[in-house]
Amino acid sequence: MPRYAQLVMGPAGSGKSTYCATMIEHCQAINRSVQVVNLDPAAEHFNYPVMADIRELIQVDDVMEDMSLRFGPNGGLVFCMEYMANNFDWLEESLGHVEDDYILFDCPGQIELYTHLPVMRQLVEQLQQWEFRVCGVFLVDSQFMVETFKFISGVMAALSAMVTLEIPQVNIMTKMDLLNPKAKKEIEKYLDPDMYSMMEDNSVGLRSKKFRKLTKAICGLIDDYSMVRFMPFDRTDEEGINIVLQHIDFSIQYGEDLEFKEPKELNEEPSNPDFDEFFQEKADS
Ligand SMILES: Nc1nc2c(ncn2[C@@H]2O[C@H](COP(=O)(O)OP(=O)(O)OP(=O)(O)O)[C@@H](O)[C@H]2O)c(=O)[nH]1
Ligand SMILES: [Mg+2]
Numbered sequence: 001m002p003r004y005a006q007l008v009m010g011p012a013g014s015g016k017s018t019y020c021a022t023m024i025e026h027c028q029a030i031n032r033s034v035q036v037v038n039l040d041p042a043a044e045h046f047n048y049p050v051m052a053d054i055r056e057l058i059q060v061d062d063v064m065e066d067m068s069l070r071f072g073p074n075g076g077l078v079f080c081m082e083y084m085a086n087n088f089d090w091l092e093e094s095l096g097h098v099e100d101d102y103i104l105f106d107c108p109g110q111i112e113l114y115t116h117l118p119v120m121r122q123l124v125e126q127l128q129q130w131e132f133r134v135c136g137v138f139l140v141d142s143q144f145m146v147e148t149f150k151f152i153s154g155v156m157a158a159l160s161a162m163v164t165l166e167i168p169q170v171n172i173m174t175k176m177d178l179l180n181p182k183a184k185k186e187i188e189k190y191l192d193p194d195m196y197s198m199m200e201d202n203s204v205g206l207r208s209k210k211f212r213k214l215t216k217a218i219c220g221l222i223d224d225y226s227m228v229r230f231m232p233f234d235r236t237d238e239e240g241i242n243i244v245l246q247h248i249d250f251s252i253q254y255g256e257d258l259e260f261k262e263p264k265e266l267n268e269e270p271s272n273p274d275f276d277e278f279f280q281e282k283a284d285s
Contacts, residue, residue: 134167
């Protein structure tokens, strides 16, 4: 039996830990068992119970205090993640061997982990070896997406995680509840974007011809291959949370192995008295 995982990624402060807490609450409400693993060695506190915490293995503060390493906060974090990748038996032990379980991994916010460092990919490969089906969940703060060039930069960040990890990925715009009505209207065009017209609208201000050409090529690539789409995430909207969860479940085929219920036989269906009456009247006339 497979196991299921969501790798919750995204830039610093994009709402990863809040997403995990919201998902856990939602799943409890619909009677589904989901657990969270904290993979952020710098996390101070979180609003959900954790099944495992990387800080039991290594803490950023300890790394920074180590005089032989002399790391700052960012280098320290990368060191911690690499340390975890060299000690996967800790994670294996913490996760146990429960079939059919569903785990959210709350990852750190350092963007370089998803763009060029190999650690997250090593983690994905390891999880896959333990029979996990992994879905990347890439979060971007909707507050920073309401302008075309910021949107393109968010798309590129999501895309580099997709290319690096090579797993199904669902991209999410978080904090939708914080947008004012005008910004909400504005953001609709970014949820189903037409990159070409967006480009036309905004490239007028670009002085450099080369830069305009490059932006056009990037927009064309994204649009032609339908590579990146974002789903809205409003933590106050249960229905919206459910739609996001269904998308993710679908991408990792969660529930595929659940027992299939036979549809009712056609002739077992209760007859509709209105129809019977109608046909009786027809036959009589
Ligand atoms: N109103 C609102 N606030 C949010 C939402 N998601 C996150 N926040 C707030 O945004 C801040 C950062 O959220 P976190 O969940 O800690 O973000 P994170 O991505 O885990 O941050 P790091 O782990 O530091 O990278 C917190 O103050 C949250 O309360 C949301 O959907 N709505
Ligand atoms: Mg966090």
